[in-house]
Amino acid sequence: MREPLRGIIGAVPAYAASKPQLLARLKRIEGQTRGVQKMVDEDRYCIDVLTQISAIQAALDKVALGLLDEHVKHCVVEGHGPGTQEELTEEMMGAIGRLLAR
């Protein structure tokens, strides 16, 4: 098996331009996970808890798709990533496979 590619230390990541929005979304997701804890703590109804968990999953999927999109544009297509395009493509497919399979 091939070694995983290492991000280049000090390199600008593919998501540099959208970093503030990305952090804001992740902050909101963190808040949602705290909200679910509060629901459980208050003995809220299981199905309502599950609905909130589905909402977090959907929000994480959106973040993941956004990251993938920027990765493809900046790393795979423009070739700014830490490897050859073949390596970067293979690595990206692995990431998509993990998202699909969870």
Added chain:
Amino acid sequence: MREPLRGIIGAVPAYAASKPQLLARLKRIEGQTRGVQKMVDEDRYCIDVLTQISAIQAALDKVALGLLDEHVKHCVVEGHGPGTQEELTEEMMGAIGRLLAR
């Protein structure tokens, strides 16, 4: 469309017995979401961020399956939920559909 069932105020939720473990797992997931923010803040490589997001999704799936399991046992089968078994089953199938479809 049918009204959503409301949890009975003051009722013991189906997850009562495992509440401490459930809260501990949710706390850990909250920590993972903070970890992803730190990675983004430090400009870490996109694929590594995606791998962490997949790990959170997997952890949330586990929590959701655990909740569903207790819901089926306590609410649907034993009939302790806020509705008839038919209503409870329908509602549960809705929750499973949302998890599948995100």
Added chain:
Amino acid sequence: MREPLRGIIGAVPAYAASKPQLLARLKRIEGQTRGVQKMVDEDRYCIDVLTQISAIQAALDKVALGLLDEHVKHCVVEGHGPGTQEELTEEMMGAIGRLLAR
């Protein structure tokens, strides 16, 4: 590990009442898989092939949710399945887990 439950030979399955519709849906899905083969055979554009595959997945998800629904109603809740309710619930959660994880 516990032995898998065996369906009772000669037993009426949970989906008995909707068997004709279920078979019709599966027949249509079979047709969709043939359609995808035709697309590939005609060198159709990859993204169009992928869109068709997503449509088959969605159709299979619907069939799976329908089967689960009937299983819960007839086997788990009414207790007509090949095992105790605890065994049936555990088995059902395994099936849901497999659908989620693929």
Added chain:
Amino acid sequence: MREPLRGIIGAVPAYAASKPQLLARLKRIEGQTRGVQKMVDEDRYCIDVLTQISAIQAALDKVALGLLDEHVKHCVVEGHGPGTQEELTEEMMGAIGRLLAR
């Protein structure tokens, strides 16, 4: 909304080199869908039917990932697709989103 990209008539698809294997896998999936019909026709146990459906889903996921992989290599990276790289990337992200969301 942007018009969908049309595959170029007469163009060699990204999956040209693996077309025989791809067709063989799709043929096998078609056989699996017939197998599920037979199971339903013989009143087989719901959970066993569901297990088979999960197997078909997993097989379709594999085909989809394989197609995506070839699409990225030949169309997005090498730029042989029917559009600019930006259009092709956007289109590909749409396909990944549909696979994730089903």
